[in-house]
Every structure is written in structure tokens, then in C-alpha cells.
Amino acid sequence: MVELTLPPDSRVNKNGLVYRAPEGAKKPRTFRIYRFDPDSGENPRVDSYEIDMAACGPMVLDALIKIKNEIDPTLSFRRSCREGICGSCAMNIDGVNTLACTRACEDITGSEVRIYPLPHMPVVKDLVPDLTQFYAQYAAVKPWLETRTPAPPDRERYQSKEDQEKIDRPSACILCACCSTSCPSYWWNSDRYLGPAALLAAYRWIIDSRDESTGERLDALEDPFRLYRCHTIMNCTEACPKDLNPAKAIGEIKKMMVSRQH
Amino acid sequence: MKRAASTPLGRVLGSGAAHSGTQHWWQQRVTAIALTVLTLWFVISLLCLPDLSWSSVHTWLAKPFSALSMSMLVLAACWHSQLGVSVVIEDYVHGAVSKTLALLLSTFAHLAVAGVALLAVLRIAASGN
Numbered sequence: 001m002v003e004l005t006l007p008p009d010s011r012v013n014k015n016g017l018v019y020r021a022p023e024g025a026k027k028p029r030t031f032r033i034y035r036f037d038p039d040s041g042e043n044p045r046v047d048s049y050e051i052d053m054a055a056c057g058p059m060v061l062d063a064l065i066k067i068k069n070e071i072d073p074t075l076s077f078r079r080s081c082r083e084g085i086c087g088s089c090a091m092n093i094d095g096v097n098t099l100a101c102t103r104a105c106e107d108i109t110g111s112e113v114r115i116y117p118l119p120h121m122p123v124v125k126d127l128v129p130d131l132t133q134f135y136a137q138y139a140a141v142k143p144w145l146e147t148r149t150p151a152p153p154d155r156e157r158y159q160s161k162e163d164q165e166k167i168d169r170p171s172a173c174i175l176c177a178c179c180s181t182s183c184p185s186y187w188w189n190s191d192r193y194l195g196p197a198a199l200l201a202a203y204r205w206i207i208d209s210r211d212e213s214t215g216e217r218l219d220a221l222e223d224p225f226r227l228y229r230c231h232t233i234m235n236c237t238e239a240c241p242k243d244l245n246p247a248k249a250i251g252e253i254k255k256m257m258v259s260r261q262h
Numbered sequence: 263m264k265r266a267a268s269t270p271l272g273r274v275l276g277s278g279a280a281h282s283g284t285q286h287w288w289q290q291r292v293t294a295i296a297l298t299v300l301t302l303w304f305v306i307s308l309l310c311l312p313d314l315s316w317s318s319v320h321t322w323l324a325k326p327f328s329a330l331s332m333s334m335l336v337l338a339a340c341w342h343s344q345l346g347v348s349v350v351i352e353d354y355v356h357g358a359v360s361k362t363l364a365l366l367l368s369t370f371a372h373l374a375v376a377g378v379a380l381l382a383v384l385r386i387a388a389s390g391n
Contacts, residue, residue, distance in 0.1 A: 002354050136270035188353055192276065224283040224352065231349075257284040 002188045009043060016045035019071050025052035029105065031063055033075065034116040036123050044123070047072075048112075053105065060113065061089050061100035064127075077127040084241060087176030091127050092116040097178035097239045118181040120190075134177050137194050141202035141220070146213035163209035170204035170249060172242055173197065179236035179246050185229045193229035194221075196236035196246035203249035206256070215260075222257060230254075286345060293342035300335040320386060329387035333380055340376035344369060 006012075016035060021028035028050050036044035049067050056066050061079055068075045078088040082101045089100040093115050094108045105113060121129035151157050180186045180195035194202070199221070206217050221227040227250070236246040267273045307328065311318050322328055347368045355361045 002356065132270045133274065136274045139271050140274045185353065191273070194274075219281065220279050222281050222283060223279040224286065226279055228283040228287055229353070254284075254287060258288050261284060261288075 011043055013043050013045035016047040018048045019050060021050035021052055025050070026054035027052060029053045029063075030112045031067065032112050032114045033064075033067075033127070035075070035126050037074075037125060038123075046114075056105075058104050058106060059101055060093055060103045060105055060108075060115065063105055063113070064089075064100060064115070075127075076125045085174060087174035090118055090176035090178050090181075090241075092119055097182045099176060099178070099241045102241055118177055120187040121177075121181055129177070129181070131177055133190060134180060134195070134197065135175075137180075137198040138175060138201055140194065141198050141205070142213075142217070143201045143205060145205070145208065145211055146216075147210065148212050157210045159210055166207050166209075167204050169244055170200055170207075173200055173204070173244055174242060175201075176241065178239045178241055179244075182235040182239040183230075184233060184235070185231055189225060189229050192223075192225035194226050196230070196250065199227065199230070199253065200244065200246040200249045203253055206253065218253070218256060218260065221253060227253060227257075286349075290342065290345045293338050293345065296334070296338040297342055300331060300338055303331055304335055323383065323386050324389065326387065329383050332383045336379040336383065337376060340372045340379070344372035347372070 012034065031049045031051065032046050033049065034044060035047050049071055051063060051066055051071070053063075056063055059082075061082055064075070064077055065079070068077075077091065077100070079101065080086040080088045082089075084099050084102040087099070090097060091100055093100060093103050094110070094113060097118055100115075115127065117123050117127045118129045121131070121134075124130050145157075147157075175197060177197060179200075180190070180197045183196055185193055186195040202217060202221060205211050206214055211217075230247075230250045232247060232251070234247045237244075237248070240246065267276070307322065308314065308319075311322055323332060348365055351361060351364045351368060355364050
């Protein structure tokens with residue numbers, strides 16, 4: 001059966017360490033952050049950090065960097081571009097999968113900001129999930145152009161403006177994993193279900209007018225688990241920090257599956 | 263069963279695509295549409311009866327059109343439910359043996375319900391006008 005409760009050694013101790021705000025803090029705010037260190041042998045815990053928002057940048061990532069720089073250098077998280085294009089700082093903030101760099105602390109209602117790693121993934125440390133499986137699923141859909149017709153010798157393969165527009169949005173996926181890790185179907189069956197991110201990538205190549213492997217791509221997806229574990233829950237589209245629509249892409253793939261049969 | 267693969271990509275690719283699932287998905291949609299129409303017919307028909315006494319309903323159901331539509335309603339409902347329950351089992355029951363047993367049990371139970379309901383409708387139809 002699926003595991004509906006956490007195994008004993010993954011249960012979270014809610015009473016972790018507490019770091020009080022400095023004296024004279026003008027706008028103190030509490031960040032409750034999931035901590036897990038595999039080397040300690042201890043269960044995960046939630047630490048509380050009170051920081052002065054008057055001396056902190058506006059985004060959740062600013063707060064995390066401030067905590068790491070000034071309060072607790074042991075806090076681990078991924079970050080790089082700080083402008084929503086690398087997808088590194090995806091995490092669960094205030095109950096929603098999103099990017100820490102584009103989520104403003106101000107927009108989070110409630111006094112505390114709760115930060116957890118992306119749900120239902122193995123945790124490497126603190127807010128760093130293991131995305132090995134997620135990347136393997138991306139690789140499995142062959143995210144590159146496949147053709148039998150050789151490219152013209154004197155120029156690149158032609159792509160009309162209209163055809164390019166069809167793949168503009170799906171190509172904008174940054175592989176942050178917010179969508180796949182928000183999907184209950186992915187939680188229960190990620191060993192066999194490819195998940196919304198990989199399926200959106202598959203769709204991007206299926207509808208590419210230059211690609212000549214559409215049939216093989218559909219063949220590779222036609223499976224009760226790989227594709228059809230999508231139950232149109234729509235969490236993926238709700239979670240996407242780039243406003244993409246993986247649920248619609250999956251629906252379009254299913255429509256193509258049916259239309260090639262009738 | 264999936265073979266044991268040593269690389270992440272090998273594990274994802276597993277035994278390959280089953281090349282099925284579309285039929286299942288499509289049948290679930292078709293039976294859903296059929297159920298919408300047939301359920302509407304069923305509710306409206308009951309509302310149009312003078313009363314819901316045993317004899318009124320029996321007389322109504324004994325008519326050929328009612329019996330035929332009722333049979334289709336029963337079949338569509340059982341078919342749709344069997345498809346849906348099998349998806350739920352595949353979602354949540356992961357043990358190879360327990361999953362197979364649950365799927366078998368569900369299929370047989372749906373067949374039994376469909377058979378009993380069809381027989382009941384046929385008996386009423388046969389006893390009717």
C-alpha cells in the first residue's frame with residue numbers, strides 16, 4: 001500500500017532550535033524551516049528563526065540567505081540566479097511549491113513563514129531534495145530534436161513563426177520540479193508515472209513541427225502509468241511558478257493518443 | 263515485474279511502455295457521457311410517475327423502452343465503476359499479489375452486480391405487459 005504516514009525516522013520534531021530576533025529589531029518575523037542532517041542520525045526538526053525584515057530583502061530567498069550568512073551557516077538550500085530562471089530554489093513555502101527567489105515574504109499571510117523541501121522527495125539535507133529520479137524522467141522522454149530528414153546543407157531547419165509559438169510556452173519550463181512534486185499521483189507512483197514536468201517536455205517535442213518522431217514519442221508514453229496516471233488533479237498548473245500549463249499539455253497528449261486510433 | 267536496473271534512467275525506462283491505457287481512458291469518458299444521459303432519463307422518468315409505489319414503478323419498468331434503458335444504465339454504471347475502481351487500486355495498492363487479487367475481486371464483484379441487476383430488470387420486463 002502507499003505510505004500515508006511518514007516512517008518513524010522521518011517524523012518531524014516540531015520543537016527544533018529557536019533563534020530569537022536581535023535586540024531592537026524593527027520588523028521581526030519568524031521563519032519556521034525544516035532541518036534534516038543525514039549525518040546526525042536524528043529525526044528531522046523544524047527550527048525557528050526570527051529575523052528583522054527591516055534589514056532583509058523582500059523575497060523568501062533573501063531571508064534564507066540572511067539566515068545562512070548571519071545566523072546559522074549550517075542551513076542548506078539550492079540557489080543560483082535569484083530571478084526565477086534557474087529553478088534551483090524550488091521549495092514548499094507556506095504550503096505551496098514555488099521558487100524562493102520570486103516569492104515575496106510580504107505576500108505570505110500569517111505571522112510565520114513555513115519552509116519545507118519539495119514534498120515526497122528524498123531529502124539530501126535541509127531544503128535540498130534528491131532530484132535524480134526527476135532528471136532521469138526528463139531524460140527518458142528524449143528532450144531533443146529527432147529527425148530522419150537531414151538538415152538543409154546551407155541553412156538551419158525551417159520553423160514558421162506560428163509553429164514556434166506553439167512550443168514557446170512549453171519550452172519555458174525551467175525544470176524546478178514544483179509541478180511534479182505537487183502531484184498526488186506522482187507522490188504515490190513516481191516510480192512509474194513520469195509526472196507533469198517530463199510530460200510537458202515530451203509534449204514540447206511532440207508538437208515541434210520539425211520533429212519526425214511524434215509516433216515513437218506517443219508510443220513511448222502510451223502506458224497506464226507513464227501517462228495515464230495523470231488524473232487531471234491540476235495541482236501542477238496551480239503550482240507552476242512560470243505560469244505554464246502541464247495539465248493542458250497532458251490532456252493534449254491524451255487527445256492525440258485517441259485521435260490516432262479513430 | 264520491473265527488472266532491477268542499476269542506473270536512474272534504466273529504472274525509469276523499466277520494462278518499457280505497455281502500449282495500452284488509451285482504450286481504458288477513452289472507455290471511461292464514453293461511459294461517463296452515457297451515464298449522464300441515462301441518469302437524467304432515470305431521474306426524470308421517476309419524477310414523471312404518478313407516485314413511487316411498488317406497482318407504479320413495476321409497471322413503468324416492465325415497459326420495453328424502460329427495461330432497455332434501465333439495462334443500459336446498469337451496464338454503463340458497472341462498466342464505469344469497474345474502470346474507475348481498477349485505477350484506484352493501481353494507484354494505491356502496490357504489492358504484486360495484493361494488487362492482482364484486488365483487481366480480480368473488483369472485476370468479479372462488478373460482473374456479479376451487473377448480472378444480478380440485469381437479471382432483475384429482465385424478470386420485471388418478462389412479467390410485464
